[in-house]
Amino acid sequence: MKKQFPNALKDPIFRVISRAASKLDLETYVIGGYVRDYLLNRGESKDIDVVAVGSGIDLANKVSKLLPGKPKVVIYKTYGTAMLKSAGIELEFVGARKESYSEDSRNPSVEYGSLEDDQNRRDFTINALALSLNESDYGNLLDPFNGFEDLQKKIIRTPLDPDITYSDDPLRMLRAIRFATQLNFQIEQQSLDAIGRNATRIEIISRERIIDEINKILMADQPSKGFALLHKTGLLPLIFPELVALQGIEEIEGQRHKDNFWHTLEVVDNIAKTTDNLWLRWAALLHDIGKAPTKRFDKKVGWTFHAHEFVGSKMVYKLFKRMKMPLNEHLKFVQKMVLMSSRPIVLATDVTDSAVRRLVFDAGDHVDDLMTLCEADITTKNPKKVKRYRDNFRKVREKIVEVEERDHIRNFQPPVSGEEIMRTFGLKPSREIGIIKEAIKEAILEGDIPNEYEAAKNYMLKKGKEIGLEVKNQQ
Template sequence: MQPNYKNALSNPIFGVISKAAKELQLETYVIGGYVRDYILQRGIAKDIDVVAVGSGIALAKKVSALLPGNPKVSIFKTYGTAMLKSGGIELEFVGARKESYSENSRNPSVENGTLQDDQNRRDFTINALALSLNDATFGDLLDPFEGVEDLQKKIIRTPLDPDITYSDDPLRMLRAIRFATQLDFKIEKDSLNAISRNADRIKIISKERIVDEIHKILMAPQPSKGFALLHKTKLLKYIFPELVALQGIEEKEGQRHKDNFWHTLEVVDNIAETTDNLWLRWAALLHDIGKAPTKRFDKKIGWTFHGHEFVGSKMVYKLFKRLKMPLNDKMKFVQKMVLMSSRPIALANDVTDSAVRRLVFDAGDYIEDLMTLCEADITTKNPKKFRKYHNNFQKVRDKIVEVEERDKIRNFQPPVSGEEIMETFNLKPSREIGIIKDAIKEAILEGEIPNEYEAAQQYMLKKGKEIGLTPAV
């Protein structure tokens, strides 16, 4: 006897779908993530997949006709699917199908099939679970691959031969790792080995699809689990060779450096505990990528990574471009975080007003994000050092508040404008204007003068005289 999950179908929308299916005489089921998340008690999903043994498009149209307001049905004829939204829920309807794949594409040839065919084509046993929406069996669970048992054992496993599953659609390899990371599950041994064997197949997947999965791994509670699996299965070298290059410890003349790859994963986990800002998590992931190309050994001082922040910030652009990610303010934010990632660390032992003013001026509205990143970068296992570093960062934070309240440096513009300098010295646009403006800015940042109009005006006159300018009468 099949277990019954009628409580999972208490939302009135399921009654409407069931009625529509009965009128069309279509076998119909809820399948996939909605069923999985209900059994895991992860909250009610807002995306629901409905499979009909017959036309999913016809079922979607009938459901729309039965719903108040007849919500719009979006039809995707190529895939034989249809979507509609109702009451904050997004429903996707598809006809049961079986699929066959060619070697160079993840887009299958599709033909009509049975529910069993449809469950066979699913990526994982835990996503092949189906609940009946048919009158006689409403709420019955159909679990042909023991997916419920896999949920209980916290296992990711493919319904069929994993080599075929992953070779057919290589995106499933990333999805396996993403689900293992999000749910804190293990990938079953045969399935994990199959990912390693098929890793090079990821090359046929679009960059956009890959990045979408990486985003979801990054937003998991413990992203390091996903990146460790990407590394273990050799997928990482196809996606982020810059990260793979950080792995390993080298020793020369008795001096070693830390493994910057595993350190990076610790930083990402640390920052995941404090922020849900996806792009700040990206900054944590990429903050040390400049260390591989800048690594040098100096007999006097040991291993160095001079300028790795600058080199890393340039690498961010190349990486974003290669992965077809946005080359906009989000990319610039990540670049800025990488470029400035060592600045607060350098300040921590000598917290001067002028250094903090420069830090706040350069970081602008991102000063809090920068401090969050730097605190996540503390991965020492020595409790005494850990406390010391955090205490030092607290001093920097306190000084930032003090300097901000007094000097109003964040995003400031020099109190004297370029137009006023031109008028004062009867100048046309010229380099002298820039010299004076920069001098005023530097004087304020160094604490020579307060960030006030009268002091800046007097400094303008002084600087103008120094470079041979005479005020207009």
């Protein structure tokens, strides 16, 4: 019995495409993510893939002529595709094709084919589902691989032999894990085993493509599922050996440390509940990577990870550079979060004004993100400890608000400028200016003087006298 879903095609754009296809005498179908997401009730996607048995470019041009304003068609001749935007919807048109691959590239040789050829080349059965836009069977579901059943069973499965599918285009291994994570599906066992067998093929994929998939895994509701699958299949050591190095528990003289790998995944899941900030989620993923190289056993104190935050922040730069991630403010943000990740934890046991001022001074506008990261770092299963930690962090947050309202430390600018110090003491650029500026800053952070001009100016005069300077021009 044929399955029909005409309501999936109620947007007027589909009738326009159907009419254009009829004029060109082209079989035409909506395929892929739009169909999948509609059947999963994930809402109607604004990205629509249209496949024509013939020229997708010709169809795009015809659709454009039938639409109000004749939207511009962007053509990619190399791939035989065309795109246009209309009423907030992005349409991609492609001719049905069959593909063949060489061993050293994921870019296939392409030739025109049938709809069946096109469905055969799709990565997963749930992405091979197509809805007809043809007048004779408008809204019919074409499902040669039982993708509809896989949707209902929540299974990720390849249409053809998974070893061939993953070897041909190894990016599909990451896509399988990403879809399983995003949709909370299971990867069929044969397919999962094939990912393990073909893991090393990931080396032919560009790092930018890899990171694009990792970002999508990180932005899922429960990212740990994806990273656990990456680990299980052997992909993680090839992408992020720094994370794998955290795994394991050692015991010496009856003293053990926690498994920092699985702890990290818990932290990422925790932070995913509270923020959609991709880079804060990256900070959660990388906050402990310095623990593997700094792990030591001391007979007096047990396991230590001295300076792991500093070492980790340096490792963040190397990882970003290796994976061709942005070496800009996003990198600096993640580095700062990793470097400061333990500060609020230490502070929570003794919430002094001066310590909070220093925290706000160092974290600046990111102090709230830092607190969010530290709260996510609570992974103990002891309810009493959880309550104590949360209460402590609540006190820190309250103290941050109180100190900030009173002392205005965030984005601190010294009340007395270097130019005023030079005029006052008749100095040229010199070491003494830095000494006085640093002394004023320290006095404010310690609470010895308020963060106000008159107090800072008087302190400048006092400090200048201490280091043997004479006032030349007191305004």
